[in-house]
Structures are given as C-alpha cells and as structure tokens.
Amino acid sequence: MARKSFTQNTIAMVYDFDGTLSPQPMQEYTVLPKIGIEPEAFWAKVHKEATATGSDPMLVYMRLMMEALYKNESVRITKDDFAAMARGIQYFPGVEEWFPRINAYVKKRSGGAANVHHYIISAGQKEILEGVxxxxxxxxxxxxxxxxNQYxxxxxxxxxxxxxSKTQFLFRINKGKEAISESINEHMPEGERPIPFSNIIYIGDGMxxxxxxxxxxxxxxxxxxxxxxxxxxSKATCVRLLDAGRVDFIAPADYRDNSKLAKRVQLLLDSVISGIAYAAEVAACKAENAPSA
Ligand SMILES: [Mg+2]
Known part of the structure; x- marks a missing residue:
C-alpha cells in the first residue's frame, strides 16, 4: 500500500491578544475613549454585573457597549469604525517586527522543510482585531x-x-477545520491532523x-x-503558571530581537523543527521499506 507523503511540517504559533501582544484590553484604546467611558469604572461595572448575575463577562461587555451606543445617538459605530479605531492600539516592544522574523527563523533553521502560521485566539472583539x-x-x-443588522x-x-471556549479553536487549528461552519467533532487519527499539538506553541499572559x-x-x-x-x-501570575506546570517558560513581553522571550521561543521552535525532521524521517523510512504492491 502506497503511503501518503509526510505533511505534518506546519508549526502554529497561537497568541492571546490583550496583555500578550498589547498591554491594555483592546477596548481601552478604541471604543471606550470613543464613547467617552472611563475604562476602570466600566470594567468594574462589567465584573460586578457578571458576578452578581452569573453572566459571562464578555457578553455583559458586549451588551453594555450596545446600550451605551444606543443611549448616545450622536455616536454610531459600524463594523468599519471598529476596525478604523484599531489603529490606536499600542503593542509591547518589537511586536510589529516579530512575525516576519519568526517566519524567517523557521525557514532558515528548517532549511525550508517546515513552515509557520500565526493565529490569534482572543476573548476580545473581532471587529477591532480586523483593523490592526x-x-x-x-x-x-x-x-x-x-x-x-441591515443598517x-x-x-x-x-x-x-x-x-x-478558546480551546475549541486550538482543535480547529489542530484538525485543519478552521472555518467556524466546519464540525470538529468527527474523529481524526493523530497522524492525519494537519498541525499536531506537538507543533503548536501557545503564548498568553494570565489565568x-x-x-x-x-x-x-x-x-x-x-x-x-x-x-x-x-x-x-502580572509577573506574579506568570510565576504561578510556571510553578503549576502550565507553561514551559515565562518571559517579559518584549518581542524585540535577542530578548529573553525571543530566545526562549527560538529554543522551542528548534525543538519543534527537530521533531518535524524526526517524524519526516520515520515516515520516509517506513515508505522505503513498505512491501511493494
Ligand atoms: Mg490576555
């Protein structure tokens, strides 16, 4: 039986957004100033209501935001306005240059045998992220x-x-079912998953x-x-994650070349790249020695 050629050579770098790539929640650079809401009081209101009513904080945020917009007839925020506001978002140092540098690193270290895709999984608002x-x-x-709606x-x-629910999207990446409309419940053998978990590096900032x-x-x-x-x-939270064995490493959110974070991510990439080379060789060896048809 002819074996399929080895295809699990893609690495996924998956990022949280607020607190990971950007210091403040995205709303604080965008919608909150636009409608004149003071962030601290707003988040306190969100959390108070979420706790008191057993609601999800993001749903409370989304509703309070709609109510604030309806109350103020002079401010109307469309999808495009959300995206336009994203220009005000600030990033941790080096974020803007990070991605092409990682892509070049993977290409160089793997000799072109591996490639990398970047993903964001955020509890924040997609309409804002579309404009970054x-x-x-x-x-x-x-x-x-x-x-x-139509207006x-x-x-x-x-x-x-x-x-x-963020974990659902890790499975989507893992199984190559990236569109929300695709079901991810069907069983898929590990060897057929486009991006095995061993090729995934997740970067986040907190609980x-x-x-x-x-x-x-x-x-x-x-x-x-x-x-x-x-x-x-913020550092104390990371130390707790490290102590609990949730993460391989912690580092300051500094994405510039030669930072501690850059070096630790490079080390992880090296390890994933050699895992890919090993798996590819195992597949090649099996193919070489498969009984001929
Ligand atoms: Mg975060």
Whole structure:
C-alpha cells in the first residue's frame, strides 16, 4: 500500500491578544475613549454585573457597549469604525517586527522543510482585531463578534469566545477545520491532523489562558506566559503558571530581537523543527521499506 507523503511540517504559533501582544484590553484604546467611558469604572461595572448575575463577562461587555451606543445617538459605530479605531492600539516592544522574523527563523533553521502560521485566539472583539496593522501576519483571527443588522448597527453577539471556549479553536487549528461552519467533532487519527499539538506553541499572559495552555501542554505542545515588566502583579501570575506546570517558560513581553522571550521561543521552535525532521524521517523510512504492491 502506497503511503501518503509526510505533511505534518506546519508549526502554529497561537497568541492571546490583550496583555500578550498589547498591554491594555483592546477596548481601552478604541471604543471606550470613543464613547467617552472611563475604562476602570466600566470594567468594574462589567465584573460586578457578571458576578452578581452569573453572566459571562464578555457578553455583559458586549451588551453594555450596545446600550451605551444606543443611549448616545450622536455616536454610531459600524463594523468599519471598529476596525478604523484599531489603529490606536499600542503593542509591547518589537511586536510589529516579530512575525516576519519568526517566519524567517523557521525557514532558515528548517532549511525550508517546515513552515509557520500565526493565529490569534482572543476573548476580545473581532471587529477591532480586523483593523490592526499586524492583521496580515495571521492566518486566522478568532474573537467574539457582533451581528450587524441591515443598517450596520450591532444588535446581538454572533460569536462568543471565552477562556474555556478558546480551546475549541486550538482543535480547529489542530484538525485543519478552521472555518467556524466546519464540525470538529468527527474523529481524526493523530497522524492525519494537519498541525499536531506537538507543533503548536501557545503564548498568553494570565489565568484566562489556563485552559488553552493546559490543553496545549498536555497534548505534547508548548506554552509560554508573558508579563508586563511594569506590573509586578502580572509577573506574579506568570510565576504561578510556571510553578503549576502550565507553561514551559515565562518571559517579559518584549518581542524585540535577542530578548529573553525571543530566545526562549527560538529554543522551542528548534525543538519543534527537530521533531518535524524526526517524524519526516520515520515516515520516509517506513515508505522505503513498505512491501511493494
Ligand atoms: Mg490576555
């Protein structure tokens, strides 16, 4: 029986967004200033209501945002406006140059035998993320989305992504079922999955990433937690993740060349690349010695 050629040579780098690539929640650079809401009081209101009513915080956020927009008739935010506001988002140092550098690194270290795709899985808002200047580097951006009616007004959540539902998207990447419309429940043997978990590196910043980190690490992949060096609390969270074995490494969220994060990610990439070379050789050896038809 002829064997299929080896195809599991793609690496997925999967990123959380808020606190991982950008210091503040994305809404604080975009919608909140636009409608004149003070972030701290707004998030406090979101969390208070979510706790009191047993609601998901992101759903509370999405509803309060719609209510604030309806209350203020002079502010109308369409899908395009959300994307346009994304230009105000700030990033941790080096983020804008990170992706082409990683792509070049993988190409060089693997001699072209491996390639890398980048993904965002965020509980934040997709309409904002669609407008970020770094959007072009991502194969997919998964985040919560609004339904917009025929007048271009957000009227209902269309897709909700929470801490735990983030893991669904890791399975989508793993099984190559990246469109939301595709079912991921069908059994798929490990050897047929386009991106095995051992080729996945997940980068997040905190407790909200625990389900994704745990799934990735337990399934043979790698996780990293980054912290804002200006916030001691942020580092303490990462240390807890490290102690609990949720992540391989922690590092300051500094994406510049030669940073601690860059070096640790390169080390993980080297390890994944040699895993790919090994698996490819195993497949080649089996193909060579398969009984001829
Ligand atoms: Mg985060």
């Amino acid at each position: 200047p770094i959007r072009k580097y991502f194969k997919q951006v998964y985040a919560s989305e609004y339904h917009f 271009g007004i957000a009227t209902f959540p269309k897709l909700l992504i929470t801490d735990t 909200t990433d625990v389900p994704s980190m745990a799934l990735t690490t337990k399934s043979g992949g790698h996780s990293l937690a980054v912290f804002n060096p200006k916030l001691p609390k």
